[in-house]
């Protein structure tokens with residue numbers, strides 16, 4: 001199988017260089033926005049480190065190590081930081097990791113620790129992790145993931161070898177999207193275009209009807225934002241007053257992300273028609289207003305007044 005990973009040739013070549021030299025860095029950091037395959041590549045790296053095939057064929061995808069890692073049952077692979085949410089990666093988990101660290105490899109020749117969503121590490125968790133990164137036991141490898149380097153403390157960054165994963169071109173992404181979603185080429189191409197080649201997001205969109213509905217709703221909100229009639233936006237937001245708080249905040253996060261995507265498309269001559277009458281700075285103002293609202297709702301503000309205030313501020317753009 002080797003990497004079975006779209007684009008990012010330089011990163012893959014560097015990993016192959018480390019494997020063939022026998023000097024694999026003891027701590028890697030994979031950065032990239034959601035959907036760029038950080039988790040998938042971290043697993044393949046773990047497979048390559050444990051795999052018993054000749055070095056040039058690793059990861060082979062079929063030896064017992066590769067098989068067990070792919071199926072989440074390898075005793076020498078530990079995964080931490082699965083929870084999402086700001087500061088959700090607590091020091092207790094790192095303490096457990098440190099205890100776990102000194103157990104010798106069970107089946108493979110090394111042990112691999114994948115630490116996901118490291119942007120969520122609390123300060124005390126990050127400081128505890130530093131010690132583990134400084135003096136790891138022999139044959140131990142760490143693979144950290146985060147959306148970008150600037151989400152991590154400089155002291156952590158100085159102890160890892162970092163790579164940034166980029167979405168592939170639409171043509172490169174197509175076969176991966178079709179295989180993972182089971183959709184035909186036109187649907188895969190449409191989703192690839194919508195998400196700028198981001199495979200994870202395109203596949204999630206194609207396979208999750210509730211997500212498709214959310215994107216449709218976001219388009220309705222943006223249409224109301226560009227509408228001259230001041231009542232349009234309040235009307236478009238009305239159904240959201242009855243939503244669960246967590247569902248509503250995740251929808252607001254999606255609006256912020258979509259505004260960023262539309263702005264990027266506008267600035268780079270992309271196909272998105274944008275919001276009528278919106279200048280580039282207006283997208284950023286709208287993003288900030290929605291971000292602030294999501295923040296207030298997470299701190300238990302009442303939903304109806306928070307949405308009314310958001311609508312009033314958005315109308316004043």
Ligand SMILES: [Zn+2]
Nearest residue numbers: 051060063066
């Ligand atoms: Zn293998």
